Amino acid sequence: FCLNKLCSKFEVDMKKMEVPVRFYLGRHTTNKYISLFQTVSCKCKLMQAYFFQQLRTVEMADGLLEDQFDTTVKMSTYLVAFIVSDFQSISKKSQHGVEISVYTVPEKISQAEYALSTAVTLLDFYDDYFDIPYPLPKHDLAAIPDFQSGAMENWGLSTYRESGLLFDPEKSSSSDKLGITKVIAHELAHQWFGNLVTMQWWNDLWLNEGFAKFMEYVSVNITHPELQVDDYFLEKCFTAMSVDSLTSSHPISTPVENPAEISEMFDDVSYRKGACILNMLRDFLTPEAFKYGIIHYLKTHSYQNTVNAHLWESLTNVSCHSLLPCMLSRRLKLDGFCSKNRAESPASVTIMDTWTLQEGFPLITVEVKGQEVTLKQERFLREANSSKTSKYCFLWQVPLTYITSHSSAMQRFLLKSEKDVLYLPEKVDWIKFNVDLRGYYIVHYESGGWDALINQLQQNHSVFSSNDRASLIHDIFQLVSIEKIPLDKALNLSLYLSKESEIMPVTQGFNELVPLYKLMEKRNMEELENQLKGHLVKLFKTLIDRQSWSDDGSVSERMLRNYLLLFACVRRYPSCISTATQLFQQWKESDGKMLPTDVSLVVYTEGARTDEGWDFLLEKYKRSVSPSEKWMIKAALSYTPLTHKLLERSIEGELMKTQDLPSLVITVSKNPKGFKLAWDFLKTNWGKLVKKFDLGSSAISRMAVGVTDQYSTREMLHEVKSFFGSLAQDQGSGLRSIQQALQKIQQNIRWMDRNVPLLKAWLDRNSL
Secondary structure (H helix, E strand, O other): OEHHHHOOOOOOOOOEEOOOEEEEEEOOOHHHHHHHHHHHHHOHHHOOOOOOOEEEEEEOHHHEEEEEEOOOOOEEHHHOEOOOOOOEEEEEEOOOOOEEEEEEOHHHHHHOHHHHHHHHHHHHHHHHHOOOOOOOOEEEEEEEOOOOOOEEOOOOEEEEEHHHOOOOOOOOOHHHHHHHHHHHHHHHHOOOEOOOEEEOOHHHOHHHHHHHHHHHHHHHHHHOHHHOHHHHHHHHHHHHHHHHOOOOOOOOOOOOOOHHHHHHOOOHHHHHHHHHHHHHHHHHHOHHHHHHHHHHHHHHOOOEEEOHHHHHHHHHHHOOOOOOOHHHHHHHHHOOOOOOOOOOOHHHHHHHHHHHOOOOOEEEEEEEEOOEEEEEEEEOOOOOOOOHHHHHOOOOOEEEEEEEOOEEEEEEEEEOOOEEEEEOOOOOOOEEEOHHHOOOOEEEEOOOHHHHHHHHHHHHHHHOOHHHHHHHHHHHHHHHHOOOOOHHHHHHHHHHHHHOOOHHHHHHHHHHHHHHHHHHHOOOOHHHHHHHHHHHHHHOHHHHHOOOOOOOOOHHHHHHHHHHHHHHHHOOOHHHHHHHHHHHHHHHHOOOOOOOHHHHHHHHHHHOOOHHHHHHHHHHHHHOOOHHHHHHHHHHHHOOOOOHHHHHHHOOOOOOOHHHHHHHHHHHHHOOOOHHHHHHHHHHOHHHHHHHHOOOOHHHHHHHHHOOOOOOOHHHHHHHHHHHHOOOHHHOOOOHHHHHHHHHHHHHHHHHHHHHHHHHHHHHHOOO
16 A cells, blocks of 8 residues: 555655654454554554564564564655555565565466566666665565556555566566566666655656656666667657647646646656657767766755756756766767757756747758758647647757768757758758657658658668658658648658568558548448558558467567557458467367467457357456456457447456556447447446546546547537536546547547548559
């Protein structure tokens, strides 16, 4: 139990203090246990401490034991946690002498080994990377059977959903391993960013969450290179941009005044945009300078509270400053760090205020004439009829990177004004900005710039890195949404995907193209919908046919295999249906034993299409002790036309855990047979859901947006607006997520009005 949850009626602040703690636990009877536990919890304002080191147990009268704990380090109140349970644990010491333990329910302790070894490796990494010893004698990681949060970084006792901590080598997929490793990396990074140094107030939550999200990738890339974590960073930035391009977005650092507003800060802007701008800053300063800066920040402000400015001060102080080793300083100056094309002075770290104190991000428009490259910036905004002022009153200092057809060596330019010019040493066929998505911006190429890039992709796409190919796909389709680019040009670019094999460009292609037919599924446009679906199957046919039904290959190859085969089976590709059906029958006959983990979701989804298969999977779900297996079965069950059975039995926690309800509702809403069912369920049970998950929580926000974000008719816009408009303030009428949901539907309506005729004409011309 976390004290910040138990004490919801009290104000929980960031003030740090030291407290000696005594905790009384009844040993023999449930009644004494509950009574004493309630006594402890109702005195929680006095118990702002973490029970991090037990000193002794003293036997008392009436069958009680008194556990006495040491004084805590100076810490914030929201990081306090204690657990009373019958969990079992396994333990191991880190190289730095910290006792690390993983706790779980007894029947799942065999699934704790991977988390333990990963936690040991990562805690040692952070200890060395930050050059600050982990200050507690132990760290426990606990798998909570039903846990609304994904995980929580309580100091010395981090808590997780079982699916975020437990790994079954026989039933967990490569995707599960990657996810578990990242979650552990995130929570352990918080032991420094968030626990050792804490934001002064929730308006700067990103100093905790943005850093922890960013450090997931830094740490896992070094400690677990086989997981290829860098392949997935782009997706975080693309997701953040989809929210940040709406007028309902907010600055990374923004005022909050009540619990609902605080809860809504735990969103993609704080986490994902925060991580993306830190990645941009790291690239701008160089990884070495950035590392020295954050070490200076942590050491200077240990056991204290901070605001944005403290981070910028630390980074500014080390940039081309004596705090850096002389050799590093010289190297930075030689490669242009202090030169005009990179930064005019160390104080240029203050560029980050333009990224944290205003919402949104820039659209960089590029026009090449000979050797002259004209650059313009404006806010990328999806709103219809947005006034010129709303788009142009924003100004960022943008660290640009680029390559050209004549040089793959990355060049830099700091754009500080609305318009500027850079000069190339020679004429080029094309120029590509935002190399490997190092920056948080979208690029538009005017005067034939896009045509040249599309031509290069079609001739030899390997000239660009896989990340650059993914970002080109992302950017051109986003530009279609704001009418900067016609749809047919974006679709022409996508044709090169028939020759693509890397996970990020392929999945980004799906991410842009699949939502188009998902809009049609909810508008009864069956002919055009099927035409587009058929086109996509043909576009990726060669790659689909190359996939094996095995667990062979790298992590990225295995994750791509699952993605492609699932798409193929859902689209009723004959060879996929045949193999998946055969594997499901074999798996069923073996009572759910023999099946490659990375294709399990595909096989389950195909098997769930029949009543008999659906019922068999449901029974397997009830009996399974593997969180990974349960997640895949739940997803498979929700993809089918029989989804009403799930929703009806899940609201009370009868069939599925409370923590799984939001993702279930959202998944059902993506089902062409279940989207209206999910919306009706959300409306009917809104009051229960708000009570169950709390107003402003990520669960409520995800459902409000996720259930409605594929609607594209004025009738559904009116229905959604009427429902949310009828709510009282304490039921969520003022939530930011509701504004996002409405703006997304409006955006879909505009897209369909403009582009359906263009899409039809293009498909008629380009049958593969």
